[in-house]
Amino acid sequence: MADLKSVEAQVSSDLAADLAALRDDISQLSTSVLELVQQQAAAAKTQVFGAVDDARQKFADQSADARDRIGALTSDLENTIERNPFAAIFAGALAGFLIGILVRPGK
Secondary structure, eight states: OHHHHHHHHHHHHHHHHHHHHHHHHHHHHHHHHHHHHHHHHHHHHHHHHHHHHHHHHHHHHHHHHHHHHHHHHHHHHHHHHHHOHHHHHHHHHHHHHHHHHHHOSOO
């Protein structure tokens, strides 16, 4: 009987130790998973911010390029009008006529 009590105490002690070790393992696993998730979130955040910065820079470059092209086109148009004022008047009248035909109700 004493052996049975001794074995029961030993098993109970071993079970308590195993449960404590299991709790520690689960705690460490939770900590590891949390760290991994935080690292993945930080990496994703860095990638997203990098992509946004790249897109912003590309948009700024294209905007500056478009401004330059419009400036050059405006300058060319002004020079053409100065050289051929009658052609500019004719082109404006033709454009007005075509717009009038396109927006005319009815027919």
